Amino acid sequence: MPTPNECITLTLPLADGGLEALTLNETGPWRKPTGLIRSRKVYAAAHVTANVLGNNVPGAPADIDWDSTLNFRRELWSWGVGIADAMDTAQRGMGLDWSATRELINRSAAEAALFASPERTVRDLLACGAGTDQLNLADVEPGEAGLEAVLAAYREQIAVVEASGAKVIIMASRALAKVASGPADYLGLYGTLLSEVREPVVLHWLGTMFDPALAGYWGSDDVAAATATFQMLIDTHAAKVDGVKVSLLDAGHEVALRASLPAGVRLYTGDDFNYPELIDGAGSHYSDALLGIFAAIAPAASTALQEYDAGRPAEARAILDSTRDLGLHIFEAPTYYYKTGIAFLAWLNGYQPGFQMIGGLHSGRSVNHLVTLFRLANTAGLLLNPELAAVRMAGFLNTAGLESVATITDGANA
Template sequence: MIRLPDPGTGGTRRYEPRETPAEAVRGHHRTGTGAAVPLTSRTVLAAAHVVADPLADTSPGGPAALDWDATLAFRRHLWEHGLGVAEAMDTAQRGMGLDWAGAAELIRRSAAEAAAVGGLLACGVGTDQLGPHPSGSGAVPGQTLTAITAAYEEQLALTEDTGARAVLMASRALAAAARGPEDYEHVYGTLLRQASRPVILHWLGPMFDPALAGYWGSDDLDAATDTFLRIIAAHPERVDGVKVSLLDADREVALRRRLPQNVTCYTGDDFNYPRLIEGDEAGHSDALLGVFDPLAPLAAHAVRLLDSGDATAFRAVLDPTVPLARHLFQQPTRYYKTGVVLLAWLAGYQEHFTMVGGLQSARSLPHLARAYELADSLGLFPDPERAEQRMRLLLTVHGVAQ
């Protein structure tokens, strides 16, 4: 029994953890030998978190210090389930503690690891070496767009040199500098023309990053969608797919149905992923999801059921995970990484709950306790007793006596 905070009463309540993990978790044994047999009916990538070095003498505004062994071991965990890894993305605290220098090293190391184990890897390409707002007062828009394009080009070249698939991420710098849709069409058109292989375009909504409001040149999502689709239509052979993170399932389905036939829709909707991955008579979404970082064993098991043609069983496994996902990604959504790292620590995939930039403090204790409870109820922890002991330690440190 463990005592969890109860926000409703201002006190605590008793919770009895489960004694055994879910079969999909219990039946998987980490070997470190390589990637599992790939999933076949869907391409599924988990956006992976990074493991901070807890012994580094760092400050919240300084360069990130990573525990490379633990960070790469977690990527092997994802590959061993048959999932692909989306590297250096939002889940890895890109722009929230992980700067371009750290991201570049992460891409290099993960690409080498992927090549060694045969794992699928896609890596985030952005403009964060410019900082969040490069267009200072009096900046000439043309020069600013040139700098933004050059920053993208630098990151694209590095990523392609490693052999990884590139994900062109939304740019805070471009959102700040663009005068309208034509600037987005110019920058993305330039990048797509020079990409050596098809890329994934990423539309990250402002709920994940407020600095990205009005992306594609408009706050009107219909107008923004039209611009997005024009860019794709102008270069369909250079676009492998699009990742849509707007937390609006109906809008994603509508966009998906307007994509060229050879362009894949990768859902980034951490609220509605079971429905979107299952799809309908007109098609389905593949997946590139931050929530599949903690849900990897259950997600892989569910998609293997879909591989066998059993959509009902797929939903029976994945639908119960949605309450945990919605809890982790509740407002302010951008702090979902805190819950993701908490669950990795509780599950034993890392040995501490320290985050880059001190982001372990970004969620309240009741929020973290509820994340633990929901994950435990799903059987996500390979060793429930260890998870309970670690949660007890966290609660005790924060003043909740056990």
């Protein structure tokens, strides 16, 4: 790390082909909690790190760097947040196959058990996605046989999560979207699952901006009609629903749904655009969170949550607002490539040895996009080791064919 009197400057390209000398900011005033965070229930959706020597090309089975993947989860727990694992941030349906997913769930749960306590159980520390992606989508046909195949696939994955001790997140299913004929099929299948689970689960509604294959989920392309079906399911099975995670990037829709939920059912915001105001809420009406962006901004998010705990909501909201531009950029359309930005920032911050992703997804964003991400992370104080970040960014740009250099100068004489 540079001393306070040193300045780090990096040459960055501009979109018009010019160059800019950017002086890096100091890391923000982030602090780790000394006790439990109580003001909000929060899970950061974590990514997986690819083995840099693995055959992680499109279509190949995932080859994961388990040491880096689990170290990143330990780091998130140290900031006081829970982890949502084996979710879309971990590239479910975009490189992470079911075999690797099952291993990820079991490895993460074993680590969570080491951090658990009577006040912070494995379920508090870890929630894992259960879906149907072990099915070959091309082989699943609409009708009763298709619905039975989807039900069996969900049961298999739920059993793995329950056996691990983690909280179950019932993920939206591409296969169910393909085979369901209308709302009744969703209500029937989910109703069966909810009657069978051991403990309350999180229901996951992922919008088409995250996964186009989920069009028409809950039986309709009309959001109001889909919401009515979703609400009916929750009302009928409220005792088995810990909360709902909604990722439609529509703050107004979330606020209305939040107000209509049965007592005791949480709204875990999945809105990576509008999370500051949704988490802040209005008085006692606020959203908890299950967010991919929290994996990128964990130090700031944790500090904000500690401000809420201390009764300083204005300070908490200001911190969350300071990260908004970074979140908007990472999750810009096509939104399903946001994982590339999450992994890139993790690499810049030293959490993984290389900028590679399973399924070759590191190619999902342009050089210009990643340069802007670097600038915004710098503005937000989320380059946690500025010297390392500068050296790695310079190396990335040089590899891309853009000459860059990171320099450290004496700030007193700069």
